[in-house]
Amino acid sequence: MSKDFYSILGVEKTASDDEIKKAYRKLAHKHHPDKEGGDEAKFKEINGAYQTLSDKQKRQQYDQFGQTFEGANAGGAGGFNFDFGQSNAGGSGSGFEDLFSDLFSQTGFGGSASSQEKVGSDVAVDVEITFEEMALGTEKKVELYKRVLCDKCEGTGAKDKNTKTCETCGGAGKVHKTMRSMFGAIQQVVPCEKCHGKGQIPKEKCSKCGGDGVVRDYQKVNIKIPAGIEDGQTIRATGHGEIPIGGGHAGNLFITIHIKPDQNFKRSGDDIVSKVKISFSQAALGDKIDVGTIEGVIKMKIVAGTQSGDIFKIRNKGINREDRFGRGSHLVEIQVRTPENLSRDQKRLVKKLQEAGL
Ligand SMILES: [Zn+2]
Ligand SMILES: [Zn+2]
Structure with a gap:
């Protein structure tokens, strides 16, 4: 003997239409076979119960005759033929259409049932x-x-914006479409293709x-x-x-x-990094040099005894993010140029440095 429809949906015998619908919705989502962990048998069972309990007449019959009604209701072993018929058409929010627009929400159409x-x-x-x-x-x-x-x-x-009621959907904007699925034929409500869901079509085309x-x-x-x-x-x-x-x-x-990509600037988080070459004497004695930043050239002080690879930080010249407090910095990496092609006099000077142990 199969389970009682009320206990399948987990509701009281006195449950309101709304409570039944809510319970169904929850369970149908949970056990939908297209979902991971879905349960086809359970889903069928839930749908069977809801099909009866959501219909005033069927529910009355069921309450009166109990399980015997189930046999009369069965639409064959193959699956369910959901009925979107007249009984649902009037009620706001009742019936399968909005449930199914949830369960089978199609890409390309608004998610909610009303739209x-x-x-x-x-x-x-x-x-x-x-x-x-x-x-x-x-x-x-x-x-x-x-x-x-x-x-x-x-x-x-429409020409002159004159429209008339769509004859395909009778102005409803939606039509019932039979879909094959793993649990049989299902009727699905889809937007009317003729009027694109608007219920109105042009009298004469624009x-x-x-x-x-x-x-x-x-x-x-x-x-x-x-x-x-x-x-x-x-x-x-x-x-x-x-x-x-x-x-x-x-x-x-x-x-x-x-x-x-930029020739001069690289990014490091919110900082901007550039390389600057200075001469051996600038590195040794210190100097003020020009540094190109994202906002133009600025003067920067090089301290005496600067080494190749030293990094100088210029604050607030980095990436100007609005979503962060404070702005990134501009980091200047120093490269000390070794002098090449020295003249005789220059060589003599460097030799002196060498003799001094530099
Ligand atoms: Zn239409
Ligand atoms: Zn137009």
């Missing part, structure tokens, strides 16, 4: 910036060729977009690139992707940033 609105494709672009732009942050205009809302019909697809409500066009998008972005990092610009055919939510724009 059958389509989501447009994402668009990806690559943008190259200089090292300076990376260090200080920048803004770039990106020109995209993508589907945008047709301005002539304002996305309705001459510019041919009824699509969207056209391909160039569009400039301003992208703020924050200082300190890494090479290869991607920025998402929400809602700057394509508008789907028939209208709906725009997809997103993904901008992958490439940083041009």
